[in-house]
Amino acid sequence: MPNLSISLAERSYDVIVEQGSLSLSGQLIQKRSLTGKIAIISDSNTAPLYSQQLISSLESAGYSSSLHIFEAGEKSKNLSSVEDIANQMVENGHDRSSFVIALGGGVVGDMAGFIASIYYRGIPFVQIPTTIVSQVDSSVGGKTAVDLAAGKNLIGIFHQPQLVIIDPDCLQSLPAALIREGMAEMVKHAALRDPSMLRRLSAMGVAINEDAGFQISYLPELPQLLADNIAIKAYFVEKDERETLGLRAFLNLGHTIGHGIEASVPFGSIMHGAAVALGLRAALYLSRKHSDMSAADEAAIIDCLRSIQLPLQLPDFVNPELALARCASDKKFKAGAIRFVLLRALGQPELVGSLTKEDLRDAISDLTEPCA
Numbered sequence: 001m002p003n004l005s006i007s008l009a010e011r012s013y014d015v016i017v018e019q020g021s022l023s024l025s026g027q028l029i030q031k032r033s034l035t036g037k038i039a040i041i042s043d044s045n046t047a048p049l050y051s052q053q054l055i056s057s058l059e060s061a062g063y064s065s066s067l068h069i070f071e072a073g074e075k076s077k078n079l080s081s082v083e084d085i086a087n088q089m090v091e092n093g094h095d096r097s098s099f100v101i102a103l104g105g106g107v108v109g110d111m112a113g114f115i116a117s118i119y120y121r122g123i124p125f126v127q128i129p130t131t132i133v134s135q136v137d138s139s140v141g142g143k144t145a146v147d148l149a150a151g152k153n154l155i156g157i158f159h160q161p162q163l164v165i166i167d168p169d170c171l172q173s174l175p176a177a178l179i180r181e182g183m184a185e186m187v188k189h190a191a192l193r194d195p196s197m198l199r200r201l202s203a204m205g206v207a208i209n210e211d212a213g214f215q216i217s218y219l220p221e222l223p224q225l226l227a228d229n230i231a232i233k234a235y236f237v238e239k240d241e242r243e244t245l246g247l248r249a250f251l252n253l254g255h256t257i258g259h260g261i262e263a264s265v266p267f268g269s270i271m272h273g274a275a276v277a278l279g280l281r282a283a284l285y286l287s288r289k290h291s292d293m294s295a296a297d298e299a300a301i302i303d304c305l306r307s308i309q310l311p312l313q314l315p316d317f318v319n320p321e322l323a324l325a326r327c328a329s330d331k332k333f334k335a336g337a338i339r340f341v342l343l344r345a346l347g348q349p350e351l352v353g354s355l356t357k358e359d360l361r362d363a364i365s366d367l368t369e370p371c372a
């Protein structure tokens with residue numbers, strides 16, 4: 001079983017990546033000496049698919065639990081849902097001796113983690129992520145948050161989980177678009193630290209079936225690939241848990257311009273992963289121009305994004321000037337320059353502080369042309 005440990009002193013925890021692990025959750029949690037009543041927090045899509053399996057396993061291990069379901073989607077990730085769920089938890093008799101299990105994608109994990117961080121001034125929580133984004137990215141690292149009308153993730157806190165249980169079988173029910181979404185983050189991780197992984201990701205990209213998503217039984221290498229990819233996220237989290245040293249900031253590769261594109265159109269009209277793929281292409285353009293990245297390294301990442309069928313050209317409905325304005329608000333510029341993650345080569349990121357608004361405008365304008 002590919003198993004990882006996240007080393008963060010007294011906040012260290014294991015990440016278990018194993019097919020069938022959802023049905024073993026009760027035992028796996030018991031081994032970590034977690035006691036008390038459990039509040040399972042999940043959403044309206046994930047709970048019908050996986051909560052029964054989880055509850056049966058918890059019951060077999062002697063745990064009692066209550067299930068708290070909110071309506072799926074980013075629009076639920078707010079303080080009003082936090083209050084609703086916390087009230088339900090009180091009604092169900094949860095106190096400081098309880099703990100939380102987050103069962104679902106990144107929205108569930110971010111919000112359930114946030115609730116756990118403040119309920120009775122903080123109780124433990126376990127992540128059981130069920131999307132690729134949440135398995136390789138949001139469930140590891142301890143960033144919890146909810147959104148405000150003014151922006152995403154503006155209210156939050158670092159609260160590390162006690163355990164992360166990843167069952168690749170849960171990806172069987174994920175639609176093709178959400179698989180691509182998560183694979184954009186996997187490409188980002190590979191580009192930052194493991195160039196040889198790009199080929200493995202391309203092979204996986206080709207295996208996405210438009211109607212059936214992933215045929216897990218034909219992908220025996222998937223658990224190891226997920227584990228290797230999570231290890232990259234873990235590396236940056238361990239080096240810079242609270243993003244104070246600049247190393248965790250490398251994980252923003254492709255996200256400065258990606259976020260700008262996302263924020264320039266009505267929410268939901270472009271998927272985050274698609275915006276990240278475009279942001280990656282823009283970061284590669286800038287890395288060629290302002291760092292030493294070779295054309296071959298750039299092509300390796302572009303080819304991988306292409307195999308996953310992520311977009312590489314700005315859709316017509318995105319206005320380049322608006323995208324620039326959204327990613328480069330004047331607040332982010334210090335003395336006319338912005339902090340930006342570039343790649344000197346595959347696996348060699350660098351944080352540069354000298355790019356100007358004109359540089360970003362060039363890169364976004366390049367995105368309006370077909371990719372070579």
Ligand SMILES: NC(=O)c1ccc[n+]([C@@H]2O[C@H](COP(=O)([O-])OP(=O)(O)OC[C@H]3O[C@@H](n4cnc5c(N)ncnc54)[C@H](O)[C@@H]3O)[C@@H](O)[C@H]2O)c1
Pocket residue numbers: 043044045046049072073074077104105106107108110130131132133134137138139140141142143144152153170171172173174175178181
């Ligand atoms: N904390 C972090 O470090 C971090 C990192 C990256 C993203 N995030 C956050 O994560 C969120 C995005 O995560 P996401 O992409 O998982 O979104 P999500 O949680 O909204 O899940 C996407 C959709 O898939 C459904 N779903 C979940 N598991 C499924 C399954 N196995 N089969 C079928 N459908 C399933 C969900 O109900 C939802 O409709 C954002 O809120 C983002 O801010 C946080």
Ligand SMILES: [Zn+2]
Pocket residue numbers: 185255272276
């Ligand atoms: Zn992202």
